[in-house]
Amino acid sequence: MYVALNVWALPDELMPSDQIRAVAEAGFSGIELVVGTEGPLTFDTAPDAFAAFGKQAADASLRVTSLASAAFWQCNYASRTPAEREQARTRTLRLLDLAAAAEAGAILVVPAVVGRAGDPAPQVSYSDALHHTIEALDGLRFEAESRGVAIALENVWNRFLLSPLEAADLLDKVNSPFVGWYFDVGNILTYGYPEDWIRELGRRIVRVHIKDYDLARPGREGFCPLGEGSVDWPGVMNALRDVGYDSALTFEGPGDPDDLRERMRRVLSV
Numbered sequence: 001m002y003v004a005l006n007v008w009a010l011p012d013e014l015m016p017s018d019q020i021r022a023v024a025e026a027g028f029s030g031i032e033l034v035v036g037t038e039g040p041l042t043f044d045t046a047p048d049a050f051a052a053f054g055k056q057a058a059d060a061s062l063r064v065t066s067l068a069s070a071a072f073w074q075c076n077y078a079s080r081t082p083a084e085r086e087q088a089r090t091r092t093l094r095l096l097d098l099a100a101a102a103e104a105g106a107i108l109v110v111p112a113v114v115g116r117a118g119d120p121a122p123q124v125s126y127s128d129a130l131h132h133t134i135e136a137l138d139g140l141r142f143e144a145e146s147r148g149v150a151i152a153l154e155n156v157w158n159r160f161l162l163s164p165l166e167a168a169d170l171l172d173k174v175n176s177p178f179v180g181w182y183f184d185v186g187n188i189l190t191y192g193y194p195e196d197w198i199r200e201l202g203r204r205i206v207r208v209h210i211k212d213y214d215l216a217r218p219g220r221e222g223f224c225p226l227g228e229g230s231v232d233w234p235g236v237m238n239a240l241r242d243v244g245y246d247s248a249l250t251f252e253g254p255g256d257p258d259d260l261r262e263r264m265r266r267v268l269s270v
Contacts, residue, residue: 001240003264004030004065004250005257006209015040016053024060026257030248031062033102035069035095043071043094047101054102065248066106066152066182066207067099077136078112078129078160085132092140092151099149105247106150106207108182111137114159117219122159129160130170137174144178150206152182155197162191164200171204180204184252185236186211186223194231198239205245209252210264223253226263233267 005028007019014022016033019040023031033053035041041050057064071091075084095107112129115122137151144151153161153171161167167181183205185194190213198205212229213222227233249268251260 001246001249001268002029002063003210003261003268004028004032004063004248005260006032006068006250006252007034008068008252009255009257009260012039016049017056020053020057020060020062022257024057024062027261028257029061029063030065030250031057032066032068032108032248032250032252033064033104035067035071035098037071037074043091043098045098047097050098050102054104058103063248064099064102064104065250066104066108067095067102068108068252069095072110073113076110076112078114078124078132080124085136089136089140092136093143096143096147096149096151100147104149106152106180106182108154108207109151110156110158111153112158112160116159117157119159126160134170134173137176137179141174141176141179145176148178150178150180152180152206154182154209155184155187157187157190164192164197167197168201168204171201180206182207182209184209184211185231186213186229186253189213189215189222189230190218195235195239198236198243198245202243203245205240205243207247208240208245208249210249210268211251211253225255226251226260227267237268 005023075087111133181204212226214224214229
């Protein structure tokens with residue numbers, strides 16, 4: 001396992017080349033680039049640019065671990081309209097191409113949003129979300145396989161796939177080594193236990209997001225500096241080792257890169 005940093009931790013004004021330099025100088029071994037509808041990297045950015053950033057990262061002894069995007073909160077595989085669902089599919093294909101160009105092994109995907117944390121009513125039914133997600137991934141799996149890039153579904157506060165058994169069952173139905181799970185340790189604390197999820201998902205986990213959460217402060221206020229929350233970090237690390245996880249531990253959230261690297265060294269012992 002090695003430590004990486006998602007670029008959301010960095011100042012918004014930094015360009016990708018500066019992001020790579022800052023992450024390398026802070027002592028990380030990997031970087032997660034972010035693709036959005038606006039910003040320094042978008043879906044319209046040319047694959048050649050991602051190839052150049054991948055080379056720059058490699059020259060700085062960094063791996064581009066994955067590409068992340070918040071765009072799937074806007075449209076996803078279970079959105080209400082066929083046009084939105086098709087846009088989510090198109091964005092997935094684009095991310096797969098951009099990740100392949102950067103030699104990143106995975107893309108982060110929010111597959112469906114039944115509801116956000118504060119929604120009093122669902123945006124879509126749970127059963128429809130499950131049906132459309134499996135339907136989309138049944139086709140996209142071949143696109144991921146052909147590019148050698150994994151589609152990694154993240155546990156977020158989307159009121160969907162709320163147990164590790166359900167998450168594992170969905171992945172087993174799709175049945176592809178290139179459709180897996182992006183496990184977020186901090187996100188899970190409000191409705192589950194990290195060690196339990198890790199052991200149930202096992203080798204289906206392709207990437208891990210590291211952040212902490214304080215159960216004494218519910219809601220978004222619960223996210224806290226690494227090592228100051230409710231996560232049992234020795235238990236998490238033991239569980240990851242037990243299931244044979246050997247890829248990136250990527251911090252996602254705000255913070256100073258130098259401080260974050262020191263906290264990860266102290267908390268994760270890597």
